[in-house]
Amino acid sequence: MDFGKIQRLTAEEFAKFSKLVYDESGIFMKEAKITLLSNRLRKRLSELKIETFSEYYEYINNLKDKHVEIEALLDVVSTNETYFFRNERHFEALSKKCFQDIAERKKDRKLRIWSAGCSTGEEPYTISICVNEQMSLFKGWDIEILATDIAYSVMEFAKIGRYSGRRIEKVPPDLLKKYFKQVPGVDDVLEITDDVRKLVKFKPLNLFKDSFPADVDIIFCRNVMIYFDKEHQKLLVSNFYKSINKSDGYFFIGHSETLHSVSDDFIYVKILDAPIYIPKERKNEFSNR
Helix, strand or coil, X not given: XXXXXXXXXXXXXXXXHHHHHHHHHCEXXXXXXXXXXXXXXXXXXXXXXXXXHHHHHHHHHHXXXXXXXXHHHHHHHCCCCCCCCCCHHHHHHHHHHHHHHXXXXXXXXXXXXXXXXXXXXXXHHHHHHHHHHCHHHHCCCEXXXXXXXXXXXXXXXXXXXXXXXXXXCCCCHHHHHHHEEECCCCCCCEXXXXXXXXXXXXEECCCCCCCCCCCECEEEECCCHHHECHHHHHHHHHHHHHHECCCCCEEEXXXXXXXXXXXXXXXXXXXXXXXXXXXXXXXHHHHCC
16 A cells, blocks of 8 residues: 555544644644654554554554553654754853852752753763763762663654764864764764763653652753643753752753743753843852852
8 A cells, every 4th residue: 555645634633633632742733734744653554564544553552561562653753853953042041150160059069950852862872972071060970860761762763872963063073073983984973082982871751650750850841842732841940940959950851941930940041142041049040150
């Protein structure tokens, strides 16, 4: 069968799949996404050799253990486009101010960073490059960058650590030379070095069903909340607040995102012209700067 000829989801089918996606991940899909969802589901139908969307929906519901197929479904519908040093002002602030602040304040010599919604790995690896560049601040420290995502396939891609084209074009030339190496026999594909790789730990995590890490110093959750409705945004940010270190934490969200009307637990600040949030407990500290 030519799976490309499968007709678009009907309104009824879209309602069923969008509810399933919402219930499992919190991702809210507007009706305007019906064509997008149709195109992405065709890929999964082709892999399973199922000929209609209704049959696929029944296939999922009839499985005794649904979690593997649910993961595959969420993998298909997730958008995973990113690149190294995306929104570079964030990483300038991270490197020049946040790291120094944490290094001066923390006594336990532990640095915990979480990249939530890490996609294909560019964000956590960029963070790792920044840590490596400031390693003089963290000599002898216990450092871990936790990288999580709901989609298994993107994390498998990330673990390999090979990138090309647009994904790496924003990496400064000196850092590209220092932290990437040519893949033998593969033109224009570069692989991250072990210095970058060893700080990052990848782990599957559903932001609405799994436990969050504790005492995190820096949380990156950029361009993720835009996929959730206000109710789920509030729940997510509330859980991030519980997870973050209240005395020295920094919370990075996307430039097009805001916590206005979502949470009062974080305060908006600008550091080197980069929009960042801090726990409300640090408000007075920053108001005096």
